[in-house]
Amino acid sequence: MKWGGGGYVTGLIYHPTSYNVMYARTDVGGVYRWDGGGSWTPITDGIGFGPGEGTYHGVESLALDPTNDNKxxxxxxxTTHNWDGSALINGRIYVSQDRGASWTHYDLPFPVGGNESGRAVGERLKLDPTNPSTMFYASRTAGLWKSTNSGQTWTQTSLASKVLTGSEIMGLGTAPIGVEQIVLDNSGSGGGATTWNMYAFIAPEYVQKAGLTSTMYKSQNGGATWTPVTVPSSVSGYYVPHVVRASDGYYYVVFNKNTGEGAGGPGYLYKFGGINFGESWTQLSTTTQGGYSGVSVYGSGATARVALTVTTWNAGQPVVQLSDSAGAPGTWREIADGMTHWGSSGYRGWVDDVEIDPTNKDHILHVHGGGVWETWNASAAAPSWDEPVNNLEETATLAIVTPPAGASYKLVNSAGDIGNWVQTDLAAKPTRSPNSAWGNGDAADVLWSDPTYIVAVGITSNAPVTAYGSWSGNSGATWSNFASLPAGASTNFNDSVSIVTTSRNNIVWAPANSIPSYTTNNGASWTQVSGLPTPNGGLPNAYRLVVDRQSPNKVYAFDGGGAWWNNTTGKVYLSTDSGHSFTLVQGSVAANFAKNEFGLTTMVGNPNASGDLWVADGNTVYHSTNGGANWTNLSGFATVAANGSTGALQGATRIALGKAATGSSYSAAVYVVGTRSGVWGVWRSDDGGATWSRFNDDAHQYGGIGVIAGDWSTYGRIYFSGAGRGIIYTN
Incomplete structure (x- = not known):
């Protein structure tokens, strides 16, 4: 489904000899291969990226074999560690021989933080250009590592033996940056010889922890031993987000006072002579208007073109600086700020990597927090820019709701960072939103008897964080904010949220970790419902609310238990007065639902039959046809142990209902995300759960599926979210 970008692209990398091959890495959405013409192919949706492996869609570094453009x-x-630092989390290295069509992986002996602060640092993984089976990795927590067998096994180099503990990492107050990157002093390709000379750049906090004496070291024996290199005094203790070695052997080194995405300055750009040029330093540029981050070089010598990015949010300040005189002071000009940008107006902030096309110096691309921008006329006095983000979809969807057949729109998308959006055309970026400010869309609902009425809730992330709720009476064309917020909404900002509407003006909102509240006047005032206890804790939790579409005065509330370690099983409550008061449905106690967190449980209702409910409790599927008085546990779904570090393949986490097949015995098609006979996938039933068939295959797993909804106009169409992959749909 079309959005276009939407997430943080943390790096772009061209193949060093086959310049038509380029990749983009992202912080939560995997890797994309450039197809040209502004279009991309996602290459981490399939084999090797199954359920529970969305963590491996957080990509910290890429490297391309200079002798094989398919590899x-x-x-x-x-992340490098769990929430409290009590355990470190080692990463993986994936290898593809066919440009990402298939993958194998090896476990790494050190943590990786593809979604942590500083994730746009220049590539940490470096292959020896003349002997690419030898590679180095600049790790965040454990120094510099070396592999001589294409990443299968690793040993720590002598640069530093210090391994940060969880408590030391937590004590930093931010993510560890560690060894930032390594640059090998060789521009050759192939031949099998070892590259002996190289430089390593180290973050100041790791310098201190490891007892080093400089933020820069060199080795002249292939990484066996290291000696410190003195950096200019003006950048002593600075971070080095990017380094580029030009073909003439000179290095362009970016220094910045602070680290992280969009980090403030001061920033400096220096030209470094390297081993062959006396290791001299020449200052080329400095800024206090934001910080420096990305740098790219085209050509060599005195006429080299240098592009330099400035990570600032402030209008009227530099974004991309360009020099055609090897960066000499006084030769820089701005080529992005104030120029024509076709498409989205956002191009500032987190501009942490830039690449000049090796075949065309007028084609320059830079990343930002919402994707990629490019210009094809960088030499013009006023270059124009567009967004080459076709098929690059990196948003994180939190909830999807589809309207009844005949509605003028396809769905409402509630997503992290980008908010709530009404999608009218699957091939076009949506334009209807209650709040286009930066922040999360948490949940939405549509009125089944009149789908022009929509309600949506979320938060805005610009300080201070605030919650909002909105309603539209014209299919999302215009919106009005609720005049007030219910209890809990203004203080509990977690994304575990549910909201429903029973009729125009009448809404029930269940904020995170709170008793729900209802309004009868479109949010002018709220009253806490009666009969519901505070939802079980342990992890962020909320009641899942479901309106009986045939009898909208009936509202169901489901608490899945909150966490697997809680002593209380999941329960269903029923309201017969439009969600004002609830009573426990005793049949749900007898059902003995599993205890699981909000993100592993679902309850939905069949809009074609009153009292027809489905529950996925994380382990299996239950069906009730009498409002929860009795439940049938459907056989075949079961949580099983998974291979490797994925923990478990959950038996059933998501249920969606959609338009029934013609002539089917049940009034809706049923889709379940879960595991049957040890096989995880999306399973479909056309006969009310009597028989099931797998709906996806191993090439379409997306790192696991978060939320799912069925279409009520087209049989067989579902909408779902992958791991940081926006909304995907299939017929």
Whole structure:
């Protein structure tokens, strides 16, 4: 489904000899291969990226074999440690021999933080250009590592033996940056010889922890031993987000006072002579208007073109600086700020990598927090820019709701960072939103008897964080904010949220970790419902609310238990007065639902039959046809142990209903995300759960599926979210 970008592209990398081959890495959405013409192909949706492996869609570094343009390496893992630092989380290296069509992986002996601060640092994984089976990895927590067998096994180099503990990482107050990158002093390709000379750049906090004496070291024996290199005093203790070695052997080194995406300055750009040029330093540029981050070089010598990015949010300040005189002071000009940008107005912030096309110096691309921008006329006095993000979909959807057949729109998408959007055309970016400010869309609902009425809730992330709720009476063309918020909404900002509407003006909202509230006047005032206890804790939790579409005065509330370690099983409550008061449905107690967190449980209702409910409790599927008084546990779904570090293949986490097949015995098609006979996937039943068939295959797993909804106009169409992959749909 069309959005276009939407997430943080943390790096672009051209193949060093086959310049038509380029990849983009992202912080939560995997890797994309460039197809040209502004279009991309996602290459981490299939084999090797199954359920529970969305963590490996957080990509920290890429490397391309200079002797084989089909071979690509990817190092991934979202975070270096768990929430309290009590355990470190090692990453993986993936290898593809066919440009990402298939993958194998090896476990790494060190943590990886593809979604942590500083994730746009220049490539940490570096292959020896003349002997690419030898590679180095600049790790965040454990120094510099070396592999001589294409990443299968690794040993720590002598640069530093310090391995940060979980408590040391937590004590930093931010993500560890560690060894930032390594640059090998060789522009050759192939031949099998070892590259002996190289430089390593180290973050100042790891310098201190490891007892090093400089933020820069060199080795002249292939990484066996290291000696410090003195950096200019003006950048002593600075971070080095990017380094580029030009073909003439000179290095362009970016220094910045602070680290992280969009980090502030001061920033400096220096030209470094390297081993062959006396290791001299020449200052080329400095800024206090934001920080420096990305750098790219085209050509060599005195006429080299240098592009330099400035990570600032402020209008009227530099974004991309360009010099055609090897970066000499006084030769820089701005080529992005104030220029024509076709498409989205956002191009500032997190501009942390830039690449000049090796075949065309007028074609320049830069990343940002919402994708990629490019210009094809960088030499013009006023270059124009567009967004080459076709098929690059990196948004994180939190909820999907589809309207009844005949509605003028396809669905409402509630997504992290980008908010709530009404999608009218699957091939076009949506334009209807209650709040286009940066922030999360948490949940939405549509009125079944009149789908022009929509309600949506979320938060805006610009400080201070605030919750909002909105309603539209014209299919999302215009919106009005609720005049007030219910209890809990203004203080509990977690994305575990549910909201439903029973009729115009009448809404029930269940904020995170809170008792729901209802309004009869479109949010002018709210009253807490009666009969519901605070939802079980342990993890962020909320009641899942479901309206009986045949009898909208009936509203069901489901608490899945909150966490697997809680002593209370999942329960269903029923309201017969439009969600004002609830009573426990005793049949749900007898059903003995499993205890699971909000993200592993679902309850939905069949809009074609009153009292027809479905529950996925994380382990299996239950069906009731009498409002929850009795439940049938459907056989075949079961949680099983998974291979590797994925933990478990959950038996059933998501249920969606959609238009029934012609002539089917049940009034809706049923789709379940879960595991049958040890096989995880999306399973479909056309006969009310009597028989099932797998709906996806191993090439379409998306790192697991988060949320799912069925279409009520087209049989067989479902909408679902992959791991940081926006909304995907299939017929």
């Amino acid at each position: 690509v390496y990817m190092v991934s893992g979202l």
